[in-house]
Amino acid sequence: MSCCTTSFPTKLPHIHSWKYDVSPKNQILGTLSFTSKKKSHLGFTQTVSLAQCSRTNFLSAMDEDCKLEVSSTDGFSKELEIAVRAVHMACLLCQRVQENFLSEISEHVHSKEDKSPVTIADWSVQAIVSWVLSEAYGSENVSIVAEEDVEALSKASAVRLLEAVVKTVNECLADAPRFGLKGPATDLDAKAVLEAISRCSLAGARGSKFWVLDPVDGTLGFVRGDQYAIALALIEDGEPVLGVLGCPNYPMKKEWLSYQNGYRRILSRLTSHTSESLDKGSVLYARKGGGKAWMQPLLCRENNFVWPNSAREIRVSSIDNPALATFCEPVEKANSSHSFTAGLAHSVGLRNQPLRVYSMVKYAAIARGDAEIFMKFARACYKEKIWDHAAGVLIIEEAGGVVTDAGGHPLDFSKGEYLEGLDRGIIACAGAKLHEKIIRAVDASWNSSSL
Numbered sequence: 526m527s528c529c530t531t532s533f534p535t536k537l538p539h540i541h542s543w544k545y546d547v548s549p550k551n552q553i554l555g556t557l558s559f560t561s562k563k564k565s566h567l568g569f570t571q572t573v574s575l576a577q578c579s580r581t582n583f584l585s586a587m588d589e590d591c592k593l594e595v596s597s598t599d600g601f602s603k604e605l606e607i608a609v610r611a612v613h614m615a616c617l618l619c620q621r622v623q624e625n626f627l628s629e630i631s632e633h634v635h636s637k638e639d640k641s642p643v644t645i646a647d648w649s650v651q652a653i654v655s656w657v658l659s660e661a662y663g664s665e666n667v668s669i670v671a672e673e674d675v676e677a678l679s680k681a682s683a684v685r686l687l688e689a690v691v692k693t694v695n696e697c698l699a700d701a702p703r704f705g706l707k708g709p710a711t712d713l714d715a716k717a718v719l720e721a722i723s724r725c726s727l728a729g730a731r732g733s734k735f736w737v738l739d740p741v742d743g744t745l746g747f748v749r750g751d752q753y754a755i756a757l758a759l760i761e762d763g764e765p766v767l768g769v770l771g772c773p774n775y776p777m778k779k780e781w782l783s784y785q786n787g788y789r790r791i792l793s794r795l796t797s798h799t800s801e802s803l804d805k806g807s808v809l810y811a812r813k814g815g816g817k818a819w820m821q822p823l824l825c826r827e828n829n830f831v832w833p834n835s836a837r838e839i840r841v842s843s844i845d846n847p848a849l850a851t852f853c854e855p856v857e858k859a860n861s862s863h864s865f866t867a868g869l870a871h872s873v874g875l876r877n878q879p880l881r882v883y884s885m886v887k888y889a890a891i892a893r894g895d896a897e898i899f900m901k902f903a904r905a906c907y908k909e910k911i912w913d914h915a916a917g918v919l920i921i922e923e924a925g926g927v928v929t930d931a932g933g934h935p936l937d938f939s940k941g942e943y944l945e946g947l948d949r950g951i952i953a954c955a956g957a958k959l960h961e962k963i964i965r966a967v968d969a970s971w972n973s974s975s976l
């Protein structure tokens with residue numbers, strides 16, 4: 526049998542080319558080698574004994590294999606990949622729950638003690654992310670700070686609710702292999718699900734390294750069929766070092782964002798379960814210090830996740846003229862003063878209408894270059910929580926943007942579950958010029974505001 530040697534670009538950014546022996550029938554038969562643009566990998570040669578396989582399978586297999594090599598030398602790569610895969614799974618879970626309950630909402634939405642809504646998706650996402658991270662690193666080695674606790678779920682009156690969560694979790698974990706993750710050998714029972722949820726504790730926020738998770742950020746958007754996000758970050762020594770934002774209703778194409786206020790509800794009525802409608806979300810991620818941030822499309826239901834899953838680099842907008850800039854803010858004026866931001870917008874010369882969007886999708890919009898400014902000014906008595914910001918802050922910074930409080934200080938993730946010492950509000954901008962203008966405008970108008 527005659528073989529030839531050839532090379533082609535791979536999907537991995539670090540890998541420059543593969544060389545492999547291929548038979549006339551396009552079968553991969555034997556030894557292959559690769560070189561990398563990264564110095565540490567130059568000249569590295571790997572010999573792999575491969576069963577005969579198609580070129581497409583070979584490519585996937587080798588991208589997977591190579592990933593492990595890169596992971597071992599590249600800080601946080603393995604954690605990042607697991608986090609991204611877990612968030613993709615969580616997005617799928619949320620899409621399923623959202624589609625189901627848009628028609629029977631009352632059964633699925635419950636009130637927490639502070640009257641904010643919580644759904645089976647919040648608990649289920651927390652359970653699966655906790656389970657996946659614990660499986661990957663051992664539960665004793667993983668510290669997760671997350672929004673939900675099990676109190677309401679553990680009550681005798683909540684049997685049906687707990688059943689629904691357990692079912693949702695198991696349905697999602699059954700899909701784990703599609704995402705390149707190992708699922709449980711048998712379904713998790715209620716005890717295991719409750720354990721996974723309660724393994725996440727607020728006490729972890731005092732440690733030097735911990736994950737922080739908002740299982741469904743913008744729950745109000747979620748129950749209204751609108752924007753919401755799944756936010757996972759890794760904090761080390763008080764700073765986010767990894768950030769992953771799942772935005773199941775924020776597609777790769779910007780135009781879709783303008784269909785806010787219930788477009789999902791309309792879409793899901795018009796389209797069938799398996800159609801393109803499920804392929805309209807994105808997952809954003811970044812690693813500290815890389816100076817890069819990325820975006821991947823959500824999986825179509827029948828596809829398998831192959832890293833890097835058509836990742837596209839994202840960058841903040843280059844617009845620095847306020848007259849052309851768009852600013853985002855929360856939909857709910859209870860969460861941020863619309864009148865104060867309207868005054869700021871006027872004084873710095875912002876002309877576009879504010880883009881009011883639920884959840885950390887606002888951070889995603891800045892990182893992707895779809896908007897230039899995000900401002901949030903909550904009431905003085907409200908303390909911002911770390912899980913509402915950690916992932917978004919890192920992704921914007923790595924995409925080239927600036928995020929600080931209104932005093933120009935970085936947000937402090939080192940003091941437990943709250944952003945302690947936050948000065949007045951949060952300002953995220955595509956660039957330093959816009960950021961300085963907003964900071965100056967806040968100073969000029971703060972004393973005359975009612976905040």
Ligand SMILES: Nc1ncnc2c1ncn2[C@@H]1O[C@H](COP(=O)(O)O)[C@@H](OP(=O)(O)O)[C@H]1O
Pocket residue numbers: 641739741742743744745854855856857859860861882883884885903904907910913
């Ligand atoms: N009174 C308040 N002021 C400011 N933020 C609040 C708030 N009440 C809740 N939030 C936070 O705002 C988040 C929603 O963000 P947004 O208003 O930008 O959509 C909520 O996240 P959850 O939905 O995860 O609870 C919650 O953490």
Ligand SMILES: [Mg+2]
Pocket residue numbers: 739741742743912913
């Ligand atoms: Mg939140």
